[in-house]
Amino acid sequence: MTTTPKETTGDEAASRFVERFAAEMTAAGMQRMASRVFAALLASETASMTSAELADQLRISPAAVSGAIRYLSQVGMVSRERDPGTRRERYVLHNELWYETFTRRDQTLTRWEKVLDEGAATLGTDSAAGRRIAETAEFFAFLHGEMAGIMDRWRAHKDAGAQEA
Template sequence: MSGDNSANERAGDEAVSRFVERFAAELTEAGMQRMAARVFAALLSSEKGSMTSAELGEQLRISPAAVSGAVRYLSQVDMVSRERDPGSRRDRYVLHNELWYETFTRRDQLLTRWEKALRDGAATLGPDTAAGARVTQTAEFFGFLQHELEGMMDRWRVYREERGIPAP
């Protein structure tokens, strides 16, 4: 019987690995660095949402340097944080709570800055020029996105509450 359990565990591990690689490929296609995408997908699919460098290296079959570089990137974009295991010198990499909500909230702030810069540029270029009209249209687009994103985030909170989806 124990042979059956280890075979089931291996099949489960292989399925998780296939998911990690598939999702990482999607993130890479969207512009994320490949190794960071793999580390992020591994953390996302881990039971606790956190792993040590050694665990990440073993699961992904990558070097400690590759883990370090990926985690540095993920930390810079506020997708993970570093914590110490109590009573240990080992770092544990942890997904942020409400990761996607926070990510899109930061996008909202970015859209605000871009819209302002574009409106300033449109004023500089002049409303009667082709360049000014293009920049104005782009500013309007970012303003629209920002407004829609705010409403979407509000709807997400209601949706989550209605379905009993716990906040992380």
Template sequence: MAAEPSREEISQFVERFAGVLANSGVPTMSARVMGAMLVSPTGVMTAAELADLLKISQPAVSGAVRQLLQVAFITRERLPGSRKDHYRIRDDVFAAILERRNLALSEWEATSRSGVALFGEDSPVGRRLTEAADFFAFIHGDMSQMIKNWRAEHPR
């Protein structure tokens, strides 16, 4: 069994994890909050706990939490006897992230196909846009199937 990580090791991991998420398009503060919640023993934290762990202000936590709530990566709840909001990371948060990315692929495909109609399928631009649209459609189909397979093997 591994030794319990120190607060400094936890902080370094959270920042490293957040950096990876931020590099893939997740807003930095939201990525940090997700990282902190992910390593929380319960997956549930208050805004004050997040601010303390991440060494950031309450308004910074509030903005990140608001964004994560809007995209349904976390939920807000009240625990019995508590007047504070508690935030819980969604059990299937990574599948949810990929679902959102997969929706973007559909939009990229549709936009590319509208460009084909605009420029003509036999033009150099039309051929490039057709290839792009076909690629997005291919990846979208595979991603959809992978998410279905994941959920079938890992029901909530």
């Protein structure tokens, strides 16, 4: 397949974006290869790619793709689908990816808050450790309450945008 200069420039720009965003996610703590695969899926027109497509675009081995997909699947950011009529798997970003990711994070915060409350009660708030743990639980309770409001405002914002379109 021959590419025109515009396609090459677009491909190069997309590649630069993928690597830049992947570097940001890696700096935030995500595995490097998972960051690259996720960014490539995010930047793809269909939000889905096969293992071969990912390996080719990112210039990585199929084993590296497999490991990255395994991680991204475990954290609920990507799912696997079969290409109709083939045995190939296609890796797909979830719809409403960020909403779902932060909703799951909110559930994690709730679990942490519960454990921290129990820890504060166990250690007693008359000790420095107990007060520190109680304050951490209070922080997560605050964050949990704020997160619910943020998610509601996002949904309203998104719905308003859809009505304008």
